[in-house]
Amino acid sequence: MSLKSLPLSLVVGVSGFRLLRNSYFHVAIGLLYFQSVGLTLSDALLLESIYYISKFVTEIPTGIIADRFGRRINLAASGIITSAAYATMFFLPSFGWLAAAEVALGLSMSLASGSDSALM
Numbered sequence: 001m002s003l004k005s006l007p008l009s010l011v012v013g014v015s016g017f018r019l020l021r022n023s024y025f026h027v028a029i030g031l032l033y034f035q036s037v038g039l040t041l042s043d044a045l046l047l048e049s050i051y052y053i054s055k056f057v058t059e060i061p062t063g064i065i066a067d068r069f070g071r072r073i074n075l076a077a078s079g080i081i082t083s084a085a086y087a088t089m090f091f092l093p094s095f096g097w098l099a100a101a102e103v104a105l106g107l108s109m110s111l112a113s114g115s116d117s118a119l120m
Helices: 008-021 027-034 041-069 072-090 095-113 116-120
Strands: none
Touching: 008 041, 027 041, 041 072, 041 095
16 A cells, blocks of 8 residues: 555645654653743753653554554554643642653553554
8 A cells, every 4th residue: 555545634644744753853852841830950850861762662552552453543642641740740740740741651651652654
């Protein structure tokens, strides 16, 4: 199956999703945000480490979920979890809640990883 045989809306939608998802906007402003809510540089870097560790740990299980239940479900769950994680970061900016939000962001990135290109 080639890209020419896919509906244009699917190609544009998935391409837009991948562009926004893989731009890692949160990394660019994350450190500044963490410092603005009173965290030290060590705390901010620990939170980033928590994100990458959670992404690593959840990569294989989320692939299994995609194989069993479908890639569209993974992508939808990824968007919902990402929204909830950013809302948590904004409304509950304490270290514990920020750590939970970083775990959720790692999970959401793992849910989307591979599902978008596999769906395409």
